[in-house]
Amino acid sequence: QLQLQESGPGLVxxxxxxxxxxxxxxxxxxxxxxxxxxxxxxxxxxxxWIGNIYYTGIAYYNPSLRSRVTISxxxxxxxFSLRVKSVTAADTALYYCARxxxxxxxxxxxxxxxxxxxxxxx
Amino acid sequence: xxxxxxxxxxLSLSLGEGATLSCRASQTVSNNYxxxxxxxxxxxxxxxxxGASSRASGVPDRFSGSxxxxxxxxxxxxxxxxxxAVYYCQQYGGSVTFGPGTTVDSK
Numbered sequence: 001q002l003q004l005q006e007s008g009p010g011l012v013x014x015x016x017x018x019x020x021x022x023x024x025x026x027x028x029x030x031x032x033x034x035x036x037x038x039x040x041x042x043x044x045x046x047x048x049w050i051g052n053i054y055y056t057g058i059a060y061y062n063p064s065l066r067s068r069v070t071i072s073x074x075x076x077x078x079x080f081s082l083r084v085k086s087v088t089a090a091d092t093a094l095y096y097c098a099r100x101x102x103x104x105x106x107x108x109x110x111x112x113x114x115x116x117x118x119x120x121x122x
Numbered sequence: 123x124x125x126x127x128x129x130x131x132x133l134s135l136s137l138g139e140g141a142t143l144s145c146r147a148s149q150t151v152s153n154n155y156x157x158x159x160x161x162x163x164x165x166x167x168x169x170x171x172x173g174a175s176s177r178a179s180g181v182p183d184r185f186s187g188s189x190x191x192x193x194x195x196x197x198x199x200x201x202x203x204x205x206x207a208v209y210y211c212q213q214y215g216g217s218v219t220f221g222p223g224t225t226v227d228s229k
Contacts, residue, residue, distance in 0.1 A: 039167075046210075046220055046221075046222055046223070047167070047210060047212070047220035048220070049214075049218040049219070049220070062218065063123075096166055096167075098166075104155075104172070104214075104215075105153075105155055105214055105215035105216070106214065106215065106218060107212070107214035107215065107218030108155075108157055108169070108172055108212075108214045109167075109169065110169045110172075110178060110179070112166035112167060112168075113166065114165075114166055115166055
């Protein structure tokens with residue numbers, strides 16, 4: 001059974017870098033069938049697509065976040081990661097990792113992790 | 123960026139009633155790349171509908187999606203207790219955005 005589990009610090013200081021990891025079990029991230037991505041949710045912004053990455057290592061990002069975001073994979077540990085640099089309070093959100101079918105376009109997710117709350121505060 | 127608007131904001135209904143949720147895009151949704159998700163408190167969103175009208179795996183057939191262009195609808199034919207939740211529409215592909223959601227609660 002597929003499971004996605006987010007991990008990382010729950011508190012990040014302003015101007016620093018937010019780093020999260022998604023551990024996938026029950027499937028390999030090194031597959032043509034799916035892409036792997038991140039979505040965040042906050043009371044102010046609602047649901048926001050951050051980006052997703054294919055097994056090739058090619059990633060696509062939300063244009064509004066592209067300059068600050070990097071998604072990467074580690075096939076040896078079956079994990080993928082998110083980095084958001086220069087964070088502000090506006091980056092405070094519940095962050096979800098998710099899986100999407102690569103036969104379709106970016107941004108559609110059919111399986112989600114439970115989410116991790118990240119607060120940006122000094 | 124195409125903006126999605128959902129109506130109504132809240133729908134108060136009784137068990138067994140039907141529900142009709144609307145999603146309108148400010149620009150044409152290419153290839154009908156429009157999805158619907160259900161979210162319950164403390165849970166991640168769950169994919170219900172993709173491609174405007176295709177049900178995701180395991181989704182009951184009381185859920186159906188329709189529409190094209192800029193106007194889309196999610197219909198729940200007969201509400202079950204587990205259907206009370208927040209429903210989001212999403213466009214994906216070139217422009218990936220979510221609507222603000224419609225809450226379906228118990229009257």
